[in-house]
Amino acid sequence: VTTASTLDARVTSLWDAVAHEIAAGHRFAGLMGTQREDSMLLSVHLAQPGGVVTRDIALPAGVRSYPALTPVVGAAFWYERELHDLFGIVPLDHPRLEPLIRPQSEVLARHVLGSGLFTMPHGPVRSGVMESIEYLVETPGEDIPHLNLRVFYKHRGIEKRFEQLTARDGVLLAERTEGVASVAHALAYCHAVERIAGLTEVPGRAALVRVLYAELERLVAHLDVAVRLADAAGLAVATARFGTHKERVVRLVGRMCGSRFGRGVVIPGGVSDPPQVGGSELLTEISRLERSINGDAQALMGTASFLDRLRGTGPLRPERASEHGALGPVGKASGFSDDARLNRPYDGYPALSLGDQREHEAGDALARLRLRWDEVRQSFHLLRQATDELDDAGDGPFAVPCQIGSGRATGWAEAPAGEVLYDVRAQDGRLVRCRPRSASFHNLVLFPEVFAGDILTDFPFIEASFGLSPAGVAL
């Protein structure tokens, strides 16, 4: 018989073990819950070189609370609020257990008090073409001493929708979880499903085709950040130029597979079709794109009035980035890098070189943009290698059968905004649980922390430099 106190002790000792592993260099990659008939399963995912390990603990039926992880591992802050929203279990001693993805309609109490301070609600319907999210900006008129987020508006019940889908249908939903990272989500999902099926690798040509689409997706996302930053600075020509480049890359993806977002390409077991653009034509197109993008990127990084807006804006301290395990460009620009393509390589990446990696530490919007141009360079490097390798790869299938029975596995992929992680459980060939965790979800919690010293007009720069999608946050 498990008494409440021995259960609490078991949970606490697991949290301590997790904290030790993090201190030893592993990265907290997520805390997820699974409701089972007889218990509630809590799973902590820890990323390390070579893979992601999972530590599970079951709360017996009827137990509706447990000692929170957040006081020990701060990065679990949003994960536990979400657990509370979805399953109703209470993490005891959580610092702020307000709803995150459940509607929260009451007016939030102001965090900063004083004369002349007011809260400016921004969203969920925002000017321009933006995804729905609400920022509650506490301000005396210029500074932003405090910022609150409400992300629940877009909650679509994606996790629940996965249940009972077949592996083949699941990838269609994964692609539509976070549209700007369709390929990365499809990859992370398929990696998990392939692991369940006992498939250690996909055919060589499929592995290379997957790299092509993943890197083109990265180019599109990084160019989009450039468009938004240039637009925020009022650089009309730069905005137009990067917008045109982005359209060219998107059209190339569309010509290759029929979808401008690379949807329908990645399937469990490989890829659905080879690219409909030949190797030499692809190389020509890649070189042409690289030349024109590089030229404009150099001009942008030489435009003093633009750099002034980014330098020192929205700084994320390196200690904070590594403590939280900040993903993708947000982490890398603050000196914390855990790129899944390097540390937990998959598909074609083990055989390809990412090229030189520069260190960035400034952590401001400028560092995040510099880092993205580095990644653009790496993507072109990878695209050329993958195209060459694909030409030399001879014949062979683009997919192998991938039959899932029952099992559970994690899968990951490096999206443009950072690592996407899937925790998938299947039973008799159907998904019974699928929990995507986007980089947007993990990183967005850092966003309100970087406004020290910044003012309202810096907001669009900081937002664009984070490069996150609310769709990936409120699933």
Next chain:
Amino acid sequence: VSPWVLRGLRDGVVTTRWPARPDPYAQTWRGPATIIRPGSDDPADLAALCPTGAIGPNPGASQELVLDTGRCVLCGRCVTERPDVFGWSEGIESAALTRAGLVVPELPETEQNLAAVRAALADKTAALRRSVHLRHVDAGSDGAEEQEIAALLNPVYDIHRLGIFFTATPRHADVLLVTGAGAHGMREPLRRTYDGMPDPKIVIAIGTDAVSGGMLGAGSDATSRGVGEVVPVDVWVPGSPPPPFAILHALLLGLRRGPSRPGPLGAS
């Protein structure tokens, strides 16, 4: 001299002439799946091919096979598995003025309905001539539709040349572009945006999610099955997501502004 002056001139004019002139990219675009030859299969058997239930027997005549492009997420499974029956539609003119208009083959009563719908729309759009302002609301999209709508502002599509602009307030908007299946959290903000727009106003549902809920359609208790459950929709655009040209076509369809030469758009 700022380097941007010369850079701006570097590639010449990249802007499409569409709809005044045909655009090769638009013409060759691969739209939603369609039926190329009904064949002799039982429609109920073919229904199993589609993950979103777009394929099935005609509710009125169960021997007839119909495909609802408004539910098609363009996964291509039907085209791959039964290329004798299904194919891709070509071009970007996939939008329709009625929900039933997205079903192929065209349902018989659609033509009459369409005449009535066109007349009603003509009343609304009479006031909207050369200058039109758009407002966008994301009602639970995956973020891809926003990318395609935003692309209308890049120099390749440049909707400003057609007198179409985005506005920062619903009070100045003539057209509401809605994306996403209608997440419950967005019902109220969407409704309030719609109510905040002056008459006459046009609502365009952009993407299969907005039309029918798409992959979320039947199985999510956190969303509607399309934004038609929340606001009255005038133009329906399938696609997952629809490309910028398809969105532009839908806009012009809603505004009853077609190409200058005779064509599908000028048929009113």
